[in-house]
Amino acid sequence: MTVAAERIARLEELARAATKAGDHDRARYYVRLARRIAERNRLSLPTSFKRFTCDDCDAYLLPGENARFRLQNGHVVVTCSCGAHARYPYDE
Numbered sequence: 001m002t003v004a005a006e007r008i009a010r011l012e013e014l015a016r017a018a019t020k021a022g023d024h025d026r027a028r029y030y031v032r033l034a035r036r037i038a039e040r041n042r043l044s045l046p047t048s049f050k051r052f053t054c055d056d057c058d059a060y061l062l063p064g065e066n067a068r069f070r071l072q073n074g075h076v077v078v079t080c081s082c083g084a085h086a087r088y089p090y091d092e
C-alpha cells in the first residue's frame with residue numbers, strides 16, 4: 001500500500017469516528033482531504049469510501065446517524081441527510 005493509500009484509509013477511519021461523535025463538519029473535512037489526496041496521486045478511492053460518502057455534500061454516511069440504507073430490487077439505496085440518493089448493486 002502506498003503512503004497516499006494509507007492516508008486515505010486513515011482519513012476514512014477518522015471521518016467515520018467524527019460522524020459517530022456527531023462532528024459532521026470535521027467528517028466532511030476528512031472526506032474532502034481524502035478525495036484531494038486521491039486526485040493528486042491519481043488513485044481511485046476504495047469501494048468502501050465511495051459507498052459511505054455522499055457525492056453531494058461530502059458527508060461520511062453512517063446508518064442511523066445521517067444516512068438511511070435500504071434494499072430495493074437487488075440494489076442498496078442510500079439516502080443522505082442532505083437528501084441525495086446513491087444506489088449500487090447489492091452483491092457487488
Ligand SMILES: [Zn+2]
Nearest residue numbers: 054057080082
Ligand atoms: Zn449528502
